Amino acid sequence: MTAPLLAAEGLCVELGGKAILRDLSVNFPSGRFVALLGPNGAGKTTALKALAGLVPARGRVSIAGEALARISSRERARRIGYLPQGHAVHWPLTARDVVALGRYPHGVADPARLSKRDAEAVDCAMARTDCAHLAHQPVQTLSGGERARVMLARVLATEAAILLADEPTAALDPRHQLAVMDDLKGESRRGTLVIAVTHDIALAARMADEIVLLHDGRLVAQGSPEAVLTDANLAQIYGVTVARPIIDGQAALVPWALS
Amino acid sequence: MTSGRGAILPAGPKAARLWLVPALLLLVGLLFLGSLAIGPVRLPVPELLAALSGRGKEAHRVILLELRLPRALLAVSIGFMLGLAGAAMQGLMRNPLAAPSLFGAPQSAAFAAVATIALGLNDTLSWGLPVAAILGAFLSVFLLVAIAGRNASLLLLILSGLAVSSLAGAGTALAMNLAANPFAALEIAFWLLGSLEDRSMRHVMLALPFILVASLLLFSQRGAFRALSLGEEAAASLGVAVGRLRFTVILGVAIGVGASVAVAGTIAFIGLVAPHLMRPLVNHDPARLLLPAGLAGAALLLAADIAVRIIPAQSDIKVGVLTSIIGVPFFLLLIVRQRKSLAGGMT
Numbered sequence: 001m002t003a004p005l006l007a008a009e010g011l012c013v014e015l016g017g018k019a020i021l022r023d024l025s026v027n028f029p030s031g032r033f034v035a036l037l038g039p040n041g042a043g044k045t046t047a048l049k050a051l052a053g054l055v056p057a058r059g060r061v062s063i064a065g066e067a068l069a070r071i072s073s074r075e076r077a078r079r080i081g082y083l084p085q086g087h088a089v090h091w092p093l094t095a096r097d098v099v100a101l102g103r104y105p106h107g108v109a110d111p112a113r114l115s116k117r118d119a120e121a122v123d124c125a126m127a128r129t130d131c132a133h134l135a136h137q138p139v140q141t142l143s144g145g146e147r148a149r150v151m152l153a154r155v156l157a158t159e160a161a162i163l164l165a166d167e168p169t170a171a172l173d174p175r176h177q178l179a180v181m182d183d184l185k186g187e188s189r190r191g192t193l194v195i196a197v198t199h200d201i202a203l204a205a206r207m208a209d210e211i212v213l214l215h216d217g218r219l220v221a222q223g224s225p226e227a228v229l230t231d232a233n234l235a236q237i238y239g240v241t242v243a244r245p246i247i248d249g250q251a252a253l254v255p256w257a258l259s
Numbered sequence: 260m261t262s263g264r265g266a267i268l269p270a271g272p273k274a275a276r277l278w279l280v281p282a283l284l285l286l287v288g289l290l291f292l293g294s295l296a297i298g299p300v301r302l303p304v305p306e307l308l309a310a311l312s313g314r315g316k317e318a319h320r321v322i323l324l325e326l327r328l329p330r331a332l333l334a335v336s337i338g339f340m341l342g343l344a345g346a347a348m349q350g351l352m353r354n355p356l357a358a359p360s361l362f363g364a365p366q367s368a369a370f371a372a373v374a375t376i377a378l379g380l381n382d383t384l385s386w387g388l389p390v391a392a393i394l395g396a397f398l399s400v401f402l403l404v405a406i407a408g409r410n411a412s413l414l415l416l417i418l419s420g421l422a423v424s425s426l427a428g429a430g431t432a433l434a435m436n437l438a439a440n441p442f443a444a445l446e447i448a449f450w451l452l453g454s455l456e457d458r459s460m461r462h463v464m465l466a467l468p469f470i471l472v473a474s475l476l477l478f479s480q481r482g483a484f485r486a487l488s489l490g491e492e493a494a495a496s497l498g499v500a501v502g503r504l505r506f507t508v509i510l511g512v513a514i515g516v517g518a519s520v521a522v523a524g525t526i527a528f529i530g531l532v533a534p535h536l537m538r539p540l541v542n543h544d545p546a547r548l549l550l551p552a553g554l555a556g557a558a559l560l561l562a563a564d565i566a567v568r569i570i571p572a573q574s575d576i577k578v579g580v581l582t583s584i585i586g587v588p589f590f591l592l593l594i595v596r597q598r599k600s601l602a603g604g605m606t
Contacts, residue, residue, distance in 0.1 A: 091545055
């Protein structure tokens, strides 16, 4: 049997003496779209960072059976693309220069001198997220939705086998939320393992292949949306009841009232 | 590629880059020649060439080789260092207002140097002086980054910088206060003003190795500055060792600024002005900015050092005074331009 693409065993993270993540053990195959859910403070972002090797953690993370700790940071960056929250860009770089940063792990020093292969990856990523027309605009002048797409293109340009995205749909209008989730799902269909932290349980239920539900730094459930997003789990973890209207023959999930 | 909105941008990045560095090199070259030619004794180009090739009047040769050449070399190397250090600090802090002089680095370097002079450990020509100045600068920048921390907000940076430079200023004042005689105090005071006058090749040899090392350290981090535009977390995820980057930049800035202060006193605001002027010309790319910022710094300091010789005054105006007089209003202008984002509690 081949090793899962990404696996964590007994992952624990403490920040300032407080346990944020407790004994998380999960594993994921390639080509899957995973939504990482949980209420505020559940440890979702920390879990994502620990999987990316960006916070000191106890336990073991491995990529295709190889321990993450033994992989150089450059190599790790080639294998795991990480999209942080907030989409900050501190200088008015052009959108294309920002996307070209996705090639940094592949040794691209200067976005003005991309090799043919690198330029291809950059253009392809921008085309997929529908932001090719923004290439020469400074990112500061872009709208929130446009910027989110540029940042997504940046992480796609790395062409990593694993893509971790922290709240990629936060602060976006419904159209852009759907577009970003569509892009992420499309990426998973190309064989990438995509794990996205989100608060949007409705979108997660509709689009994700698999849900990982965290609460208080612990894994509550992992499985298909139907198996994990049960009325009981949602009432217990989120404290809400949900309505499940049938739309296009599919049961949708709408947070409805406090439970 | 050429969408309606994209078309309003000026010439593309490649076009901008091709002429920029050669143009700056030419400017620095011309100012360097000007710096050799201009002074109480004017040396027009033919005289210059004659003196350089070993012919010409003995007096001219002495003026050129022993007075003006060291001065011009120091202006080029220190100006370059200050411009580069400013660009590097701004890249590290991801903020256009970050400059070593705003954070008390030169002031701390000066304090450390003055303290060793006052204690009789150093004279103004010993190797101990740059070492002390470098330590002072390192401590101050280190302190600043330690206080401001990972997600340094501008407010925090400026406030901690103010505290550090006030402390260094108080320390310097104390050293002058306790100086053995009024002449020593006066000497320290003049040295603090920042000047390139009456420097010899020995000063050049004292500063140059440190400046070279510092420049190499800062240039070695080029690519990381660009990745850092996305924030420290994203940079780390791209494979940048952020902790090591921070240490390397602090070390580079401290070595460069410390060595500069050790031979020329405090010359402020080059590190703020030079990168700012160059930034739009490199499309705000913090990595591409380094070399032009250094060259612009060299040109600025050469120009300022020529200006203090031309401006008629009772006694010589110190070049450090001139850069401050030009630099502070410039700083204010920068603040006014950024008022909106600053008022919004920018990070």
